[in-house]
Amino acid sequence: MTDSSLTTQYAKIALVIAAYWIVSISMVFLNSHLLSSENRLDAPLFITFTQCVVTVAVCLTLSGISRLFPKLCWFPECTLSRDRMLKLLPVSIFFVMMITFNNICLKYVGVAFYTVSRSLTTVFNVIFTYIILGQRTSFPALLCCGLIIAGFLLGVQQEDGAGSLNVIGVLSGILASVSLSLYSIYTKKVLKIVNDSVSLLSFYNNVNALILFIPLIAVSGELSLVAKFSLLGSPDWWTEIFIVGVFGFAIGYVTMLQIQVTSPLTHNVSGTAKACAQTVIAVIYSEQVKSALWWTSNALVLIGSAQYTRVRQVEMAKHHQEAPRAQRSGKGDKKRLLESV
Structure with missing residues (x-):
């Protein structure tokens, strides 16, 4: 590879990572504004x-x-299939739970505490991977999960001590982490239904979500709040809704793009660094003063998450190196090889 082509490749990677950061951070702040601003519509289900x-x-x-x-562009053909919709319904339910609890969390805790309140996804991944798939996690990876839990508990304690802890927001963050973990695990099982197309899965998930949200909105009593909302006829408010919706679609696209041009490991590292920057920006923007222990809680969460990613990457590389030797010797453990893929 020539110097010019190498420079072009690095520039492409830098642009994709920058796009991921911009879209992801913007999405969080826009959702927070929409759900917790002074003139907000107090109907998170309807907004979602x-x-x-x-x-x-x-x-x-x-x-x-x-x-x-x-x-000009390529996108899978979005034609509805009743059979596909039914097969994908369980995953769509986790999807609805994930985005709903995520928005409720943002409504009550704000962006500054959002990283800590949503930090248990990795921990639940370990738990559900063992319960559902029967896969064990190594001791070093469990130690990393311990760091994340310690950071979460310290963060909650600091918020409580400062008098700013919102129980609904924290519980919503935990439930959002549970939903995201289950969604990630089951997504791997159902991608073949949509020919391994993440874009097509997003389409079906959102179509199913529309159907699932209708009774939820009716039962929650949000329809009366929507009918009384003073900005319901405001083009500016609907423009905000549209922009947040576009960013919601874009985050899935730039996430997959970042993984493609880098690697899953780099994506996770980038996500951890982005969460750190997001927290700092939120504290500066809101002109808050946080204690050293509060910052320590965030550091524990971020270090634990980054180290977990590194530990798993090393373990996977080791499994892939051992697999060919085990196959040549005829003594390979088939189950272990499958789990290492």
Whole structure:
């Protein structure tokens, strides 16, 4: 590879990582503004529903453009299949739980404490991977989970001591982590239903979400709040809804793009660094003063998450190196090889 092509490759990677950071951080702040601003609509289910509507509309638009102008862009054909919708329903339920509890968490805890309140995803991944898939986690990885739990508990204690702890927000963060963990695990099982297309899975998840949200919104009593909302006829408010919806679609795209141009490990490291920057920006923006222990809680969460990623990457590399030797000797453990892929 020549110096110029190498420079071009590095520039592409830098642009993709920058896009991921911009989209992800913007998404968090926009959602927080929409859910916790002074003139907010106190109906998180309805707001999440509207974001799903925008995502479905974007998917259909891109699918149409791809069909008419295949050289301009490519997007899978978004045609509904009742059979696919039913098969994907369990995953869509976890998807609905994930985005709903995520938005409720943002509504009550704000962006500064968001990283800590949502930090238990890795821990639940370990738990559910063992319960559902029967896969054990190494002791070094469990130590990293211990760091994350310690950071979470310290963060909660610091918020409580400062009088700013919101129990609903923290519980929503925990439930969002549980939902995300289950969603990630089951997504691997159902991707073949949509021909391994993450974009098509996003389309079906959001279509199913629209159907699931309708009874939830009706039962929650949010319809009366929506009907009384003073900004319901405001083009500016609907523009905000549309922008957040577009960012909701974009975050899935830039996440996959970052993994493609780098690696899953680099993506996780980038996500950890982004969470750190996001927390600092939130504290500066809100002009808050945090204690040393509060910052320590965030550091424990971020260090634990980054170290867990590194430990798992080393373990996976070791498994891949051992696999060919085990196959040549004829003594390979088939189950272990499958789990290492």
